[in-house]
Amino acid sequence: MTLADRIASYRAILEEWLRGLYHGMIAHPAYEKIEAEAEDLEDAFMLACFPDAFGIPSPVSYYTAELLPYLEDEYEAWERRLWDRQSVIERKGHQYHF
Amino acid sequence: MARFVFFGGKGGVGKTTVSSAYALECVDAGLETLVVSTDPAHSTADVFDQEFGDEPRPVEGYEGLSALEIDPEREVQNHLLDLRKQLTSQLSAAMVNEVDIQLEMAHQTPGAYEAALFDRFIEVMDSADPYDRVVFDTSPTGSTLRLLALPELLERWIDRLIHKRERSIDLFEKAAIGNQEPRRVMDGDPILARLRERKERFEFAGEVLREDAAFYLVLNPDELSIRETSRSLETLSEAELPVRGLVVNRLTPAPDPHEEGRGARYLRERVATERERLEYIEREFDVPVAATIETRVEEVKGGVLEEVAAALDISAVDGRPRTE
Numbered sequence: 001m002t003l004a005d006r007i008a009s010y011r012a013i014l015e016e017w018l019r020g021l022y023h024g025m026i027a028h029p030a031y032e033k034i035e036a037e038a039e040d041l042e043d044a045f046m047l048a049c050f051p052d053a054f055g056i057p058s059p060v061s062y063y064t065a066e067l068l069p070y071l072e073d074e075y076e077a078w079e080r081r082l083w084d085r086q087s088v089i090e091r092k093g094h095q096y097h098f
Numbered sequence: 099m100a101r102f103v104f105f106g107g108k109g110g111v112g113k114t115t116v117s118s119a120y121a122l123e124c125v126d127a128g129l130e131t132l133v134v135s136t137d138p139a140h141s142t143a144d145v146f147d148q149e150f151g152d153e154p155r156p157v158e159g160y161e162g163l164s165a166l167e168i169d170p171e172r173e174v175q176n177h178l179l180d181l182r183k184q185l186t187s188q189l190s191a192a193m194v195n196e197v198d199i200q201l202e203m204a205h206q207t208p209g210a211y212e213a214a215l216f217d218r219f220i221e222v223m224d225s226a227d228p229y230d231r232v233v234f235d236t237s238p239t240g241s242t243l244r245l246l247a248l249p250e251l252l253e254r255w256i257d258r259l260i261h262k263r264e265r266s267i268d269l270f271e272k273a274a275i276g277n278q279e280p281r282r283v284m285d286g287d288p289i290l291a292r293l294r295e296r297k298e299r300f301e302f303a304g305e306v307l308r309e310d311a312a313f314y315l316v317l318n319p320d321e322l323s324i325r326e327t328s329r330s331l332e333t334l335s336e337a338e339l340p341v342r343g344l345v346v347n348r349l350t351p352a353p354d355p356h357e358e359g360r361g362a363r364y365l366r367e368r369v370a371t372e373r374e375r376l377e378y379i380e381r382e383f384d385v386p387v388a389a390t391i392e393t394r395v396e397e398v399k400g401g402v403l404e405e406v407a408a409a410l411d412i413s414a415v416d417g418r419p420r421t422e
Contacts, residue, residue, distance in 0.1 A: 062174075
């Protein structure tokens with residue numbers, strides 16, 4: 001193995017590490033945050049659609065019921081997140097990787 | 099002149115009589131007319147002595163007149179059944195139960211009747227092509243007229259839902275990097291499609307109600323009915339659906355001047371109070387009194403209906419009081 005090869009392989013490893021580090025520290029948490037935000041919005045959407053699930057009568061729940069057949073994934077995820085979510089802080093706290 | 103004419107008012111003031119009579123007048127004016135009743139008690143059937151159903155059916159004995167009775171309860175049930183059918187074809191077995199409870203609940207909310215009724219109204223208005231005039235005999239629940247003020251509110255609500263959905267999908271799309279598949283995609287999202295379809299329906303309803311509909315309120319010369327009318331006038335004008343006229347029904351006929359005795363005295367007194375109330379109505383409300391109808395001894399049916407129609411001072415052609 002020549003010196004040039006060893007330098008090249010060393011640089012390849014370093015590059016991979018750096019990319020991983022960047023992805024883990026910057027990119028991934030950012031996307032996670034975006035996704036969490038999207039989930040929050042979706043929760044708000046679900047709540048606006050089905051407030052009667054919490055005993056709040058809504059004039060539109062009759063119409064939004066039409067959406068239910070298409071909301072399988074959302075509905076399940078919504079319920080799961082509602083159980084998870086003890087408080088706003090708890091949910092928002094996820095974004096910080098301590 | 100407006101194609102869709104709504105008659106509203108408190109329960110028992112004679113909306114069915116007035117709207118049927120008005121429909122007859124439209125028929126006489128050579129208009130193909132449809133009477134739509136939303137009263138679950140269905141008095142149209144009694145007025146014409148015939149059974150009507152969920153689909154428009156020609157009224158026997160009257161050329162050019164059809165009738166249709168909407169049963170909100172059945173509409174709600176149909177809606178529920180339809181959704182259930184979709185549910186079982188779309189969802190996994192595990193979710194069906196969960197969602198079914200939600201579905202059941204949505205159809206038990208206080209607004210479900212009104213929503214179903216409103217849906218059907220829109221349908222009738224949408225498929226009113228064969229008729230020159232559609233007369234709605236609304237059910238006495240105060241909410242039926244309020245319901246007509248709803249499209250704008252519902253439109254805004256649906257708008258907000260669409261907006262929320264769009265933003266969350268947008269974020270999901272952004273969160274998907276590289277070769278990752280986004281969790282939801284904007285194109286062909288069934289939820290958005292559904293919501294937009296709804297929005298179009300509401301827009302259609304709002305447009306038709308604002309531009310091609312006329313509202314009349316039926317009342318009796320008594321305190322309760324006058325108060326209810328003033329409330330309805332307020333809600334309707336708030337919704338920018340102006341009322342064209344009031345129909346005062348069940349006025350007491352005055353006895354002949356030579357008549358004496360207890361009955362005649364009673365009638366005279368009644369007539370006097372009613373005149374006062376009528377004056378009050380004419381003075382206090384901005385809406386003209388389009389017709390006054392005297393009370394009848396018999397049930398209003400067949401021949402009597404034509405008499406009432408003659409007393410009704412709303413011209414079938416331009417919708418304005420004839421005497422002006």
